Structure formats: C-alpha cells, structure tokens
Amino acid sequence: xxxxxxxxxxxxxxxxxxxxxxxxxxxxxxxxxxxxxxxxxxxxxxxxxxxxxxxxxxxxxxxxxxxxxxxxxxxxxxxxxxxxxxxxxxxxxxxxxxxxxxxxxxxxxxxxx
Amino acid sequence: xxxxxxxxxxxxxxxxxxxxxxxxxxxxxxxxxxxxxxxxxxxxxxxxxxxxxxxxxxxxxxxxxxxxxxxxxxxxxxxxxxxxxxxxxxxxxxxxxxxxxxxxxxxxxxxxxxx
Numbered sequence: 001x002x003x004x005x006x007x008x009x010x011x012x013x014x015x016x017x018x019x020x021x022x023x024x025x026x027x028x029x030x031x032x033x034x035x036x037x038x039x040x041x042x043x044x045x046x047x048x049x050x051x052x053x054x055x056x057x058x059x060x061x062x063x064x065x066x067x068x069x070x071x072x073x074x075x076x077x078x079x080x081x082x083x084x085x086x087x088x089x090x091x092x093x094x095x096x097x098x099x100x101x102x103x104x105x106x107x108x109x110x111x112x113x
Numbered sequence: 114x115x116x117x118x119x120x121x122x123x124x125x126x127x128x129x130x131x132x133x134x135x136x137x138x139x140x141x142x143x144x145x146x147x148x149x150x151x152x153x154x155x156x157x158x159x160x161x162x163x164x165x166x167x168x169x170x171x172x173x174x175x176x177x178x179x180x181x182x183x184x185x186x187x188x189x190x191x192x193x194x195x196x197x198x199x200x201x202x203x204x205x206x207x208x209x210x211x212x213x214x215x216x217x218x219x220x221x222x223x224x225x226x227x228x
C-alpha cells in the first residue's frame with residue numbers, strides 16, 4: 001500500500017514569506033503528526049491531528065499552524081518565515097495514535113534565505 | 114514530562130560485530146517505546162516498538178530491543194552488523210496514557226560500519 005506522501009520534497013523561500021506543506025497519510029490512518037528536524041534541536045513535535053481535530057501541540061510559536069481535512073490529508077503552514085525555520089519537516093501517520101506506531105514520510109526540506 | 118537520552122552520538126562497529134545502541138527514557142506513566150532508523154535524505158523508518166507484553170521485542174533487519182523497567186532502558190541490538198546498517202538511529206518515547214499523542218525523540222546515534 002502507498003506510504004505517507006509529502007509534497008513538495010524541496011522548497012526555497014525568502015524571509016517574511018509564508019509556506020504551506022502537504023501530507024497525505026496512509027489510507028485508513030486517521031492520526032497525522034508533524035515534526036521539525038534540525039541539526040541543532042533534533043526532532044521536535046509540532047502538532048497532531050485526529051479526525052480533523054488538533055489533539056496536541058508542541059512548543060512552537062503561533063506562526064506554525066496546521067489543519068486536517070475530512071479525508072485525513074493534512075497541511076501545515078508557516079507564516080512570516082525566519083532563517084531559523086530552515087529544517088526538514090516530517091509528517092507521520094498512524095491508525096489512531098502512538099501505540100499503533102507512526103509511519104513517516106520522506107519529508108519536505110525547507111530552506112529560508 | 115518525558116525525555117530520552119541516547120548515549121553516544123556516534124558509534125562505530127566492524128562489519129559482523131555486535132551492534133549496541135543505548136537508550137534511556139524518563140516517563141511518569143508506562144511508556145510506549147520505539148526505535149527508528151533514518152538514512153540520508155529520507156524520513157524515519159520504524160524498526161520496532163514496545164507497547165505492552167513481552168519485553169524483548171524483535172524488529173526488522175535483525176534488530177531487537179529489550180524493555181527494562183527497573184533500568185528505564187530500551188537498548189537496541191543486532192548480533193552482526195552489515196554495511197547497510199550504517200545510518201542514524203533514534204529512540205523515542207510516548208506515554209501510554211490518554212491525551213498523549215506525541216513522540217519525544219532522543220538526539221540520535223549515528224552508526225558507522227567499518228568493512
């Protein structure tokens with residue numbers, strides 16, 4: 001079966017712009033999570049959605065937001081980009097949550113210049 | 114709050130030697146524990162997970178890990194390293210309680226395999 005699909009794979013944006021990243025989970029998975037990976041901070045949790053509801057949010061500023069659609073696809077948005085937002089953004093899906101294990105996508109590499 | 118400590122940011126082993134990657138966790142409730150592997154320019158692949166039941170967990174590619182509650186550890190082992198095992202490995206914890214929907218990751222251990 002198809003895995004977790006993230007688009008685009010690579011993105012270059014200018015400081016101050018906004019960006020939207022997309023994630024299509026494995027069919028049947030209702031939980032979608034987002035993580036930011038940087039060399040300095042490692043893997044950090046952004047937020048988790050289940051059936052269109054945000055169940056948990058990490059310690060990120062309000063510039064980071066997300067949503068989930070009725071078909072479980074998810075998007076995350078970062079407004080007013082800063083250089084420090086350059087990172088690999090990973091989406092993960094699960095049937096219902098951590099106990100089922102998460103399957104990760106290949107990520108979107110965002111570079112802010 | 115939960116946390117994960119991976120001892121050793123970089124581990125080198127010879128091909129055919131034992132692989133041991135260490136992970137200690139902190140959790141206020143019974144944990145769910147995971148090991149993920151990441152190859153360059155790729156996402157994370159689940160190697161194995163512990164939720165409940167048997168404390169020795171077998172995963173893909175010959176890896177296994179043992180949950181030791183008394184030591185709050187979940188070390189990853191493989192009897193014989195292969196060149197294809199060279200990658201970065203992440204240990205992660207999640208609380209099993211209701212309302213816990215995030216993984217907390219360790220900083221990762223980069224495994225090098227010497228031919």
